[in-house]
Amino acid sequence: MPVFESTEKMYDVLGTLFNVLASDPVVGPKYRESNIVIKFTITDPDGFIWLDRDAKVICGPADLKPTIEMTLSGDTCHQFWLQSISMPVALAKGRIKAKGPLPKVIKLLPLLKPAYAAYPGIAKKHGLPV
């Protein structure tokens, strides 16, 4: 049984998380400055989450060209934000597959930090195991 029981639930949880990230006073402007589009292609449950150039969060299909595309399962996503699996390890083992310039992926990593702090609370509020 996947951690996210449905695509809607996943959009609810991860959408909230990405909005926290995008509205962070440091991360938001830094992300916009980097001028990139990120696409998360999630499997089990299937769905897409985008962060456009203006740091707007889009849940579902969108007609944008991603700079970086990360493909991962909903469960890996959950573990990743709980920090029970690190990005380099997940990338090296193929649990997260990244398409996009490695230097841009590396540059993105520090921007994710506020989300690690926020995720356990958000997950708990939505009744997910933490």
Add this chain to the structure above:
Amino acid sequence: MPYTELNLDLTEEHRLIKREVHDFAVEVLRPASLELDKMSPEDVTRKGSPYWQCMAQAYRNNYHTVLISDEYGGLGLDPLGVHIFWEELSYGSVGFAVSLGCSCFSSFYATLLCDDYLIEKFVLPFVNCKDASVMSCWGITEPAHGSDNLMTGTPFFRDPCACQEVRAVKKRGKWVLNGQKSAWVSNGPIASDAALFVNLDPGMGFAGGGIALVDLNQKGISRGKPLNKMGQRELPQGEIFFDDAVCPDEHMIIDPESYEAITELTLGHANATMGAYFTGVAQAAYDMAMEYSRDRVQGGKPLCQHQMVQSRLFDMFIAIETARAFSRSAMVFNMNTTPPLVQYSIASKVYCTEAAFKVTSEAVQLFGGHGLTKDAPVEKLFRDARAGMIEDGSNDSLSLAAGEMLLREVQ
């Protein structure tokens, strides 16, 4: 005359880096590498030698940070820019290119992990260093384990019959290191830290490894005599001995859970870089041969007017253009794809080092007797290229590992 650029989409930044690094390689690195080639390994590594002068200059140009994100003050080049950078640097001296490539090993891992403590401890001092005193190395090869270390994905890698001999054992919250890395460690005699590939669990064979970022200027670590060798003599290499050296727990960045995957990822990036390095070596030999063949007169006309010589030059040209096209594609693809498809990086390394060997050998042939003398730099390029077929994994054993990867893909 510079080679014709077949990529019509090069940006202004690519052109700039190509010109700038090319000039540095030809004006600074090549003359120094020829001088260092004639010196003893001890004199090469001695403070104040041309090696140190050039490395300091490269650091001042920020060339040591080519793989470090601009987030931390690095050059932060895009994948094609990285290829152009390494090819041009190797055009002047592949030994210096390897030394600079290895200098960022610990910092590169630290940026991948993005851990504040490791960034502070390794990345910032490295990026801010302007005299080459902060320098890393890749400590993987051991006297008894060369090819063995790189056979990721094969059943042998997980067989407890053999494993790394540098062992790390946890005692009172710290890792205690014992054993020896081989004389082939590039920057080994002079590096300030190492990305050290150690064994944590012998029961898992090589897969029971870990990666530790180790301060090399501590009690319990000693170095061997700098290695005296055939090619890339400007590159300092030497043994590192560990006798109850210690490493804090936070510096053990990879454990057996992901050791094999990270080793493969490392090999993927290192081998793709080798493709770029040796395209540069081949291009340098070709340019020297072309110039010589226009000057040297035999049979009443310049060598280049003889059809057989033209045919030889054309074969060299094909090998270089193929090497450049393939190694660029492999590097750009794999720097855009994580985890990388390592078989492409290995193919690039094997192809380009063999192309460089063939081209440098043809260049020596074209120079005739003069090509065998110490006055002609092609003789050095030939020796440098020969080392490339063993460096970063011997071509034959890498091909065995890549063959397994091809089968894994279709199974």
